[in-house]
Amino acid sequence: MSKMIAGRLTRLALTLLVVSFVTFVGVNVLPGDAINALIPIDAQQDQEFVEQVREEWGLNDPMLVRYGRWLGNAVQGDLGDSIVTGRPVTDEIVHRLPITLEIMFVAVGLSLLLAIPLGLLSAYREGRRPDRVISGVAQLALSMPVFVTGLILIYFFALKLHWFPATGWNRFSKGIGPNLKTVALPAISLAITEAAVYTRVLRSDVITTLKENYILSARAKGLTDRYILFRHGLRPSLLTLVTVVGLSIGTLIGGTLVVEYLFAIPGLGRRIFSAIYQRDFMMVQGITILITAFYVIVNTVVDLAYMVVDPRIRRTS
Amino acid sequence: MSSPSSVTAVGGSATEEEHSASSAGRVIRVLRAFAKMPWLTKLCCLWLMVVILTAALADLIPGLADPNHQGFIFGESKTNDGPSASHWLGTDNVSRDILSRLIYGARVSLIFAISGVSIGVFIGCVLGSIAGFLKGSVDSVAMSVVDVMLSFPALVGLLFVSTMLESRSLATLCLITAIFIWPRFTRVGRAAALSVAGRDFVTAAKAIGTSRRRILLREILPNVFPAVLAFGLVSMAILVILESTLSFLGLGVEIPTASWGGMIAQARQDLLINVWPLIWPSVTLIFTVYSFNNIVDWLRERVAVRSAAL
Numbered sequence: 231m232s233k234m235i236a237g238r239l240t241r242l243a244l245t246l247l248v249v250s251f252v253t254f255v256g257v258n259v260l261p262g263d264a265i266n267a268l269i270p271i272d273a274q275q276d277q278e279f280v281e282q283v284r285e286e287w288g289l290n291d292p293m294l295v296r297y298g299r300w301l302g303n304a305v306q307g308d309l310g311d312s313i314v315t316g317r318p319v320t321d322e323i324v325h326r327l328p329i330t331l332e333i334m335f336v337a338v339g340l341s342l343l344l345a346i347p348l349g350l351l352s353a354y355r356e357g358r359r360p361d362r363v364i365s366g367v368a369q370l371a372l373s374m375p376v377f378v379t380g381l382i383l384i385y386f387f388a389l390k391l392h393w394f395p396a397t398g399w400n401r402f403s404k405g406i407g408p409n410l411k412t413v414a415l416p417a418i419s420l421a422i423t424e425a426a427v428y429t430r431v432l433r434s435d436v437i438t439t440l441k442e443n444y445i446l447s448a449r450a451k452g453l454t455d456r457y458i459l460f461r462h463g464l465r466p467s468l469l470t471l472v473t474v475v476g477l478s479i480g481t482l483i484g485g486t487l488v489v490e491y492l493f494a495i496p497g498l499g500r501r502i503f504s505a506i507y508q509r510d511f512m513m514v515q516g517i518t519i520l521i522t523a524f525y526v527i528v529n530t531v532v533d534l535a536y537m538v539v540d541p542r543i544r545r546t547s
Numbered sequence: 548m549s550s551p552s553s554v555t556a557v558g559g560s561a562t563e564e565e566h567s568a569s570s571a572g573r574v575i576r577v578l579r580a581f582a583k584m585p586w587l588t589k590l591c592c593l594w595l596m597v598v599i600l601t602a603a604l605a606d607l608i609p610g611l612a613d614p615n616h617q618g619f620i621f622g623e624s625k626t627n628d629g630p631s632a633s634h635w636l637g638t639d640n641v642s643r644d645i646l647s648r649l650i651y652g653a654r655v656s657l658i659f660a661i662s663g664v665s666i667g668v669f670i671g672c673v674l675g676s677i678a679g680f681l682k683g684s685v686d687s688v689a690m691s692v693v694d695v696m697l698s699f700p701a702l703v704g705l706l707f708v709s710t711m712l713e714s715r716s717l718a719t720l721c722l723i724t725a726i727f728i729w730p731r732f733t734r735v736g737r738a739a740a741l742s743v744a745g746r747d748f749v750t751a752a753k754a755i756g757t758s759r760r761r762i763l764l765r766e767i768l769p770n771v772f773p774a775v776l777a778f779g780l781v782s783m784a785i786l787v788i789l790e791s792t793l794s795f796l797g798l799g800v801e802i803p804t805a806s807w808g809g810m811i812a813q814a815r816q817d818l819l820i821n822v823w824p825l826i827w828p829s830v831t832l833i834f835t836v837y838s839f840n841n842i843v844d845w846l847r848e849r850v851a852v853r854s855a856a857l
Contacts, residue, residue: 241694245698248695249695252695252699369837369841369844370833370837373840375792375832375833377791377792377795377811378811381811381815381829384818385818385825389818389819483700483702483703484703487703487706488796491796502706503706514707521700522698522700525700
């Protein structure tokens with residue numbers, strides 16, 4: 231068991247190493263010289279000055295040397311300075327990360343809140359009207375791109391009904407009410423698609439579970455349907471649900487990026503977007519690594535949790 | 548459900564029958580399968596056919612306006628006009644015909660999705676079969692590359708590469724998308740190859756001394772292909788969404804080329820003045836994606852398609 235955990239952690243570290251290297255090479259190989267972001271074009275006439283700046287930022291060293299230097303600092307929590315604003319990348323990430331995380335957490339929470347009852351009901355009434363309605367709606371929700379859902383919500387709830395602001399963000403420090411008002415629409419637009427995915431997974435999982443013998447014996451004992459559904463039907467499926475949530479983090483990150491763009495929210499997604507435009511390679515690198523690390527770590531934790539809880543997996547792999 | 552991954556036709560008929568059947572018989576079989584569909588799935592099939600045909604034959608449709616023709620310059624039409632006889636779906640905020648832009652936008656979406664899926668299916672079949680059949684070092688190298696690629700959030704990577712590009716033609720977009728989607732196809736292909744490699748007919752082929760190359764080409768590949776293709780069908784919907792998202796963010800095909808996502812992004816500016824330019828592309832986009840999903844779900848109920856690694 232501990233050997234397996236060690237193996238997973240080594241793989242985690244290796245993946246992060248490779249991803250950081252690929253990002254680094256990618257940023258440096260693609261067209262667009264970093265010097266253009268550092269000095270305005272007309273100031274580049276002065277060759278001596280340009281050379282001086284290049285030297286200062288270490289742009290003249292071979293790529294591997296630069297990567298090594300960056301990596302050495304990165305493991306100590308220093309992701310370098312933004313070449314556009316001059317501020318440390320780490321500071322900017324720390325400043326913006328809570329916003330992105332809040333949207334993601336609220337979205338996942340909302341989708342689970344929707345998906346668990348809907349999935350259970352759908353499985354319990356398999357093939358009948360509630361199931362058909364829920365499955366149909368889920369299929370439709372799956373077909374809605376996040377930005378379309380977001381625009382529809384903006385149109386009705388912000389522009390027509392004025393319940394929520396159409397764009398912008400209120401930090402937590404402004405109070406919970408204003409904060410929740412700005413998180414509502416972005417989170418709901420993400421949650422609709424997510425909930426559809428979770429509902430479908432939960433439904434098919436519970437349907438399989440309900441065919442097990444122990445469900446039959448629970449029925450024979452005279453337990454109520456509700457008790458059986460929640461205690462015997464839902465519990466084994468919770469694990470699957472956790473895995474699916476872990477796997478969907480990747481899509482969720484992409485979705486959050488789009489939603490931050492749509493609602494003009496100053497989170498990490500919007501920042502990486504502007505950083506890419508400004509050729510701010512330090513910022514791009516930092517945020518990409520952070521996002522990937524988050525994604526890989528979540529999945530490793532989910533895998534490990536799965537192994538701890540379910541002894542069958544421990545034996546087979 | 549009992550026969551895994553041997554998905555042939557919709558009817559799930561045996562291969563011998565397939566060979567002997569005349570083309571007329573095949574048409575009848577397809578029609579019969581179509582007749583058995585639920586009405587919604589029929590509608591989805593029809594819709595996709597309409598979208599594909601109009602997009603393919605857009606240049607031949609008589610009376611269809613040029614998608615980039617700004618009528619107000621010539622005093623022919625108004626901007627932000629509602630549906631009318633000359634512009635069935637109205638005009639957008641620079642007075643271009645919405646219907647025409649929808650049809651030409653479908654082209655971008657479909658070419659993107661189909662070429663992405665084709666590249667994915669090709670790489671997935673070939674690399675997946677090789678990795679799953681040969682195992683050993685080839686397999687572990689290929690799979691570690693796949694693992695690393697999959698730990699990269701695709702949309703972030705795609706945005707990153709497409710902003711860095713100097714020009715974004717449809718072809719380059721398809722290519723960079725292929726970079727990010729081949730790992731999933733390879734995983735599906737490998738899983739299928741692993742299960743096929745353990746079947747009796749492969750052992751039999753090995754026993755009579757068939758070369759590995761021949762086994763790969765004649766036994767493994769033909770059985771891996773349907774599984775990967777099924778995954779490709781599922782991916783069509785995802786790729787259509789991806790293309791529209793990229794276009795919406797201004798990172799898809801360059802304007803003024805029409806694309807559904809780009810139309811939505813433009814309509815967003817005048818949301819309170821005129822909603823029609825937002826409604827049409829949104830409805831078209833949603834229903835197209837829905838059609839793909841609906842048909843795939845229908846197929847999945849009929850034939851046991853493994854949707855692993857989705």
